[in-house]
Amino acid sequence: MEMMELPDAEQLLANLADQLRPDINEATALVGIYTGGVWLAERLHESLNILLPVGSLDVSFYRDDFSQIGLHPQVKPSDIQFGVEGSHIILVDDVLFTGRTIRAAINELFDYGRPASIRLATLVDRGGRELPVAAQYIAATLALPPDKMLALNKSTEGKLSLSLYDRAPRDNDA
């Protein structure tokens, strides 16, 4: 699998921006999910000239695997600076896999208020869903074996790239 050709994250991001552009208006808010989703949301926020401030979510407090794996040692504070009540939110995550993270993120968003709508944008849909979750905006679809983990990285210059790891035994990400 090491030899597998991974798509260029920067190209995927541009693709994702193109998909989103027609649907953006003054009521659109982007919310990224830590960590990769926040990087993407910030870049999209910039390139799409979105008015409402970009939000970030750390779903650690909402995860359903908390009792098995405990609290992530570096929980980041969630930060939503716009009124969630009645807003049109596009959730941004790097990789869509089981759907559990998205479930947790939607739950958390509702604790800030009742949005008018939530859509989901993702760089890569790798399949393997365990919950009925679907993304409206997908830059790429990849079929990956379940023991591999796909991650988004950011270089010191801010360049985004994808990489593939062996999954840690108890990790239950994406």
Place this chain on the structure above:
Amino acid sequence: MKLHIQNGRVIDPGSGLDGVMDVFIAAGKIIAIGDAPSDFHPNREINAQNLVVCPGLVDLSARLREPGFEYKATLESEMVAAVAGGVTSLSCSPDTDPVLDEPGLVEMLKHRARSLNQAHVYPVGALTQGLRGERLTEMAELHDAGCVAFGQADMSLPNARIMMHAMQYAATFGFPVWLRPQDAALADGGVAHDGEVATRLGLPAIPVCAETIALSNIILMARETGATIHLCRISSAEGVAMVRVAKSQGLPISCDVAANHIHLSEMDIGFFDSNCHLVPPLRGLGDRDSLRAGLLDGTIDAICSDHAPVDEDAKLLPFAEAEPGAIGLELLLPLTLKWAAEMRIPLPAALSRITANPARILGVDAGYLSLGGAADLCIFDPDEYWRVEPAMLQSQGINTPFLGMELEGRVKYTLVNGNIVHHD
């Protein structure tokens, strides 16, 4: 019953006898040491090769919990524990329920102990009625009933006047007064040494001056009244220094230390180990080292077990609420040997602290070997390691800080009046 103990290392600390030889016993007495008497046909032989044969141990402080506290321990269980520890003579303290302050109670205790046919029991009578520190007991009557000395167990005397009169009265008859030096007000509510550990754990503390102030009173009054004083379970370096001075001045004072206190310090309380809740409290490392040194130079005459069986429920409480005390009868020998090994003290000198010296303080005919004398013997393996665990203990209590630890020195046989009362 004739007994032939073969090839043991026979040590009699009192006389200095130390060598591999045989001991011959008939009719409850030692009839020969060394060569066999002519026409000696033993009923039984004990092979004591690689074992030490010494006088039965003498313990100055064992709580047998009868009468009144049979849920903690019974005379039966603790007398078995005593001989399992090689102890053939012991003194028990008057803090029973009722308190040993009436001749009838003492006679009953002596009778019960005798009927068990194990260790000899020498009660210490109460110095004051009910140990309340108000009125004197009938000491002369109690002495006739079998009390060898008079004391207050762990109760302090409330004021100096009572202490003065108690000593004067005891001195009238030549009865020894046994006191554990502790000022009641300074110790009030305290459960640990007033040092680093009590500070860290937030435990109410007992300062060293609770011991030294009481000690000072006792020493000054001993000089004033001429009473013979035995100081029980001294705990501090300053206390040892005061006793050393008093003894150098020729005062009739003797002193003991509990076996736990020559090994443990406040540090061993760890995170609230209630088995280390002892009376007096375990003090600092410097105090412990002074106790060890005082025992070596003779300032402290004897090591006692300070045996105090406590039922499990009474220890499963927050440290301060847990009942103080630890069992010790079965640990007296190994803890003495541990001290001797660590201080590089020859075996005979170490054994004198649990045989001849305490017997002298008790004023009883025990703690030495003599032809024609009672065959009270302890035969032990000085090299055998054993783990302190409930299955290895005879006492009804299992409360000891040493639970789970390995100790060296195991009693193999105990003889009282020539009868084998314990065999491991």
Place this chain on the structure above:
Amino acid sequence: MTGLLGTMTHNPQLNRNGRLQHLLTTEGLPAPVLLNILDTAESFMGVTERDVKKVPLLRGKSVFNLFFEPSTRTRTTFEIAAKRLSADVVNLNIAASSQSKGETLLDTVDNLSAMHADMFVVRHSQSGAPHLIARHVRPEIHVINAGDGRHAHPTQALLDMFTIRRYKRDFHTLRVAIVGDILHSRVARSQIHALTTLGVPEVRVIAPKTLLPAKVERLGVRVFHEMAQGLKDIDVLMMLRLQQERMLNARLPSTEEYFKYYGLTPEKLALAKSGAIVLHPGPMNRGVEIDSAVADGSQSVILPQVTFGIAVRMAVMSILTGT
């Protein structure tokens, strides 16, 4: 430093993997463990500012507030913290019930464990009671010490550390003074261990000799008996509550004399650094250990402490439950 036995001296708060199993004292906890609690609390601060001040982290868990000593205030903060984590909370004021019927501490704990408790928050008048409970319960049950005797009050100390970090950022440059009844204070002991572990270079205690425990300097503090010297160059003042009963057993002559020499007035506060902050674990005795002008003044962070206390207790509960 350890004793001969060594058996009871391993840290009973950490499990085999070095993770927090119980929170009994701040003593012996490595700095990363303390900082992780503070960092986690920081993220819970966001939760408490939202519309729905609740996260589902402890949903289905039962937290038993086991208060053998009455304290409405501390119990309430634990209750709010547990409820914001969606736990079920049961409050038990034991002083009034089973203990008077002769039931032992561990009997009570056994009974509640049988009701499927996941966590015990314990307040007890005896030092070491939470340790005893922690040693006794099944390994899946967690114990939080909410104050035991004079021994420890770790969540109070942690919320104090949280407060200090919020206002002063770096522990490594601070001089901190703890003022008052150190001898009887579980708060002071937990503060001292937390401050020294987090790298505060100078921790002072200021008190009359009757209110200082033996060898307190062994805890890593400098001892002062006078405010004028003790408060010089101080960045953080941690005041302690003075109990009225200290007058009864001849440790102090009067609250008036105590206030005169050790009470924090604006004049005495002026002896510390100009930006110094003032903390107090509450409830305050105004006019005894602290003057109202200081308690309500610009340098007081006493009310923020209360707010932070909820987030810190949420952090502790969720870290323990996730272990």
